[in-house]
Amino acid sequence: MKVLVTGTTGQLASSLIELAAPLRDIELIAVGRPEFDLTQPVPMREAIVAARPDVVISAAAYTAVDRAEDEPALAHAVNVVGAACIAEAAAKLGVPIIHLSTDYVFSGDGRGPHREDDETRPGTFYGATKLEGERAVASITPRHIILRTSWVYSPFGNNFVKTMLRLAESRDTLTVVSDQYGNPTSALDLATAILEIARQPQRDRFGLYHLAGTGETNWSGFARHILAVSRANGGPSATVQDIASADYPTRARRPADSRLCTEKFEKTFGRRLPAWQTSAETVVRRLLRAGQWPKIPEGQPQV
Numbered sequence: 486m487k488v489l490v491t492g493t494t495g496q497l498a499s500s501l502i503e504l505a506a507p508l509r510d511i512e513l514i515a516v517g518r519p520e521f522d523l524t525q526p527v528p529m530r531e532a533i534v535a536a537r538p539d540v541v542i543s544a545a546a547y548t549a550v551d552r553a554e555d556e557p558a559l560a561h562a563v564n565v566v567g568a569a570c571i572a573e574a575a576a577k578l579g580v581p582i583i584h585l586s587t588d589y590v591f592s593g594d595g596r597g598p599h600r601e602d603d604e605t606r607p608g609t610f611y612g613a614t615k616l617e618g619e620r621a622v623a624s625i626t627p628r629h630i631i632l633r634t635s636w637v638y639s640p641f642g643n644n645f646v647k648t649m650l651r652l653a654e655s656r657d658t659l660t661v662v663s664d665q666y667g668n669p670t671s672a673l674d675l676a677t678a679i680l681e682i683a684r685q686p687q688r689d690r691f692g693l694y695h696l697a698g699t700g701e702t703n704w705s706g707f708a709r710h711i712l713a714v715s716r717a718n719g720g721p722s723a724t725v726q727d728i729a730s731a732d733y734p735t736r737a738r739r740p741a742d743s744r745l746c747t748e749k750f751e752k753t754f755g756r757r758l759p760a761w762q763t764s765a766e767t768v769v770r771r772l773l774r775a776g777q778w779p780k781i782p783e784g785q786p787q788v
C-alpha cells in the first residue's frame with residue numbers, strides 16, 4: 486500500500502521513513518519543503534491527490550511553541566489552513582487521514598490524565614492552532630484518525646533529549662522545571678503504531694485518540710533519566726536541579742499537567758506504546774553512538 490506523509494525532515498516523518506524503508510508492503514512517500522510549503526497548500530493538496538495514496542499521514546506542523554506567540558499568522562496558516570487542505574486531498578481521494586495533534590490543546594490547569602472529551606482550553610497559540618486544525622480536519626472528512634500525542638523526541642530533528650545532551654556537554658548543573666507533567670513519546674514508537682493503524686481497515690475506528698508513551702513524568706524527571714542513561718553509556722552528564730516554571734520564563738506558558746489518558750486508543754487498537762523510560766534509553770544510546778545532539782531549537786531560551 487501507498488502511505489503519504491507530510492513533512493520530510495520532521496521527527497515523525499523521519500521515523501516513518503526509516504521504519505517503512507525495509508517493509509515490502511508499504512511504499513512511503515514524503516511531501517514537504519522545499520518542493521511543497523503548507524503556507525501555499527493548494528499545490529501540496531493537488532500533489533497528494535495526484536500521488537493517489539491509500540492513506541495520508543498529516544505530520545507536518547508549525548511546532549515552535551514560543552515563536553508561535555509572535556508569528557500567529559504563520560502558525561495558523563500551517564496548522565489550520567494547511568491541515569485543512571491536506572484533509573481535503575484525503576476527502577477527495579476517499580482515503581483515511583491520520584492527523585497529529587498535541588497535549589497542548591489542554592490548559593493543564595486541571596488534573597490529568599486527560600481524556601479525549603475533556604474540556605480543551607489551550608494556553609498557547611501553538612495549542613490553539615492545533616486545536617483549530619483538529620476541528621478543521623474532522624469537519625472536512627469523517628474518515629479521520631486524530632492522534633493527540635505529547636513531548637515527542639527521537640534521533641531526528643530538534644527535541645528535548647538532544648537539548649539536554651547538548652547542554653550537559655558544557656555544564657555541570659542543568660536547571661529544569663519540575664512542575665509541568667506529561668508523557669514523553671518516542672517518534673519511533675509513534676511511527677510504529679501509525680504504520681500498524683495504516684495497515685488495518687479503519688471502518689468504525691475513525692475518531693479522536695490520545696496516544697503517548699506509557700508512564701508519566703515532569704521535565705526535570707525526563708532530563709534526569711536522559712542524563713543517567715547518557716552517563717551510564719559514557720556520554721555527557723550533569724546534575725539536574727528542579728526549578729519552578731516561574732523561574733524559567735518562556736514566551737509561551739506551558740500546561741502544568743497535560744498528561745494524556747490513552748485508554749480509548751488501547752481499547753480500540755489493542756496496543757499501547759512502550760514505557761517512556763525504555764524508549765528514551767533506546768534513543769539516547771542511539772544518539773550517543775552517532776555522536777549527535779546538534780542544534781538547540783531556534784527561538785528557545787538558552788539559559
Ligand SMILES: NC(=O)C1=CN([C@@H]2O[C@H](COP(=O)(O)OP(=O)(O)OC[C@H]3O[C@@H](n4cnc5c(N)ncnc54)[C@H](OP(=O)(O)O)[C@@H]3O)[C@@H](O)[C@H]2O)C=CC1
Pocket residue numbers: 491492493494495496497498517518519521522523524543544545546547548563585586587588615633634635636637638642643672
Ligand atoms: N514535537 C513534539 O513535541 C510534538 C509534536 N506533536 C505534533 O506531532 C506532529 C509531528 O511533530 P514532529 O515530527 O515532532 O514535528 P517537527 O517539528 O519535528 O517537524 C515539523 C515538520 O513540519 C514541517 N513544516 C513546518 N512548517 C511547514 C511548512 N510551512 N510547509 C511544509 N512543511 C512544514 C517541517 O518541515 P521541514 O522538514 O521543511 O522543516 C517538518 O517536517 C505535528 O503535528 C506536531 O504538532 C504533538 C505533540 C508533541
Ligand SMILES: Cc1cn([C@H]2C[C@H](O)[C@@H](COP(=O)(O)OP(=O)(O)O[C@H]3O[C@@H](C)C(=O)[C@@H](O)[C@H]3O)O2)c(=O)[nH]c1=O
Pocket residue numbers: 548549550587588589634635636637644645648652659660661662665704733735739785788
Ligand atoms: C531547555 C530547557 C527547557 N526547560 C523547560 C522549558 C519548558 O517548560 C520545558 C520543555 O521545553 P521545550 O521547549 O523543549 O518543550 P516544548 O517546545 O514546550 O515541547 C512541546 O512541543 C510541542 C510541539 C508539543 O506539542 C508538546 O507536546 C511539547 O512537546 O522544559 C527547562 O526548564 N530548562 C531547560 O534547560
Ligand SMILES: [Mg+2]
Pocket residue numbers: 548549550782785
Ligand atoms: Mg521546543
